[in-house]
Amino acid sequence: MRVLVTGSTGYLGSALLFHLKDTEYKVKITSRKRPQDWQQLDWVYSDLVSGEGLEDAVKDVDVIIHAATSPMKNIKKVEIEGLGNLLSKLQHIQHFIYPSIVGIEEIPWKYYHLKLEAEELLSKSTVPYTIARATQFHGFVENLLLSKPFFNRYVIPGRWKVQSVDVHEFAMHLIDLVDIGPQERVEDYGGPEIMTIREMAEVKINTKKEENLVFDVSLPGRISKAFVEGKNTNINIQKGKVTFEQFLRNK
Ligand SMILES: NC(=O)c1ccc[n+]([C@@H]2O[C@H](COP(=O)([O-])OP(=O)(O)OC[C@H]3O[C@@H](n4cnc5c(N)ncnc54)[C@H](OP(=O)(O)O)[C@@H]3O)[C@@H](O)[C@H]2O)c1
Structure with a gap:
């Protein structure tokens, strides 16, 4: 079986490639930049905005894991128009796996x-x-909120709740779905604990023995309210085992 990973330079894409190397699938990858660590893999340039390279990318593959995304720039062009264009070329595809995000109905963010x-x-x-x-x-x-202390302080929306999950566990879950075949929608995949961003900052400070202080900001608006209410979390779907603390220790 030949598996194409789109978004092969991304966070999820890289984790998928790391685990696909231990499988018997033939792996093909596509993105705009060539991933430096995977020179041995069959890479095809493609751009979801212009459509360039998509035909070549999907040619001769059976399954696609679509990890390409663009949350900040050309969002509609990539997520909708690019996806629509891609889907129009997939009459031969046995299975298209689409990673999505918990709680998207309830959080009023454009992405x-x-x-x-x-x-x-x-x-x-x-x-x-x-x-x-x-x-x-x-x-x-971590990258978004806890990587850049400001004058030795994490200035964070401390009351936001997150149930973060290890990207490698989710990548392995997606790879398991390749064999299982098309399911339409599978049960959501969540991390092992629901924490506030403040608690996560404290875990990071303790684990990494940092000197940073934590400074909470209260952000206005409906998006922030949804994160404070934990609309992006679901206590019933704790599938991942790796905690945020273990993730930091393993880095
Ligand atoms: N991040 C999270 O916490 C999270 C949680 C749950 C689900 N997800 C979902 O997981 C998927 C992957 O997310 P991620 O965080 O791994 O994203 P990411 O790190 O931002 O990676 C995005 C990938 O998309 C490619 N890309 C961007 N614009 C493109 C374009 N115009 N044409 C073709 N490729 C393009 C990028 O490669 P080039 O720039 O080289 O083209 C990159 O490889 C998304 O569907 C996301 O919604 C993410």
């Missing part, structure tokens, strides 16, 4: 609205698919 629209687009297409939603990745939360 999340478009992820939901993308799920609908996929479900109305003729392509056999699986939608697998995950909570935020540990590394994503």
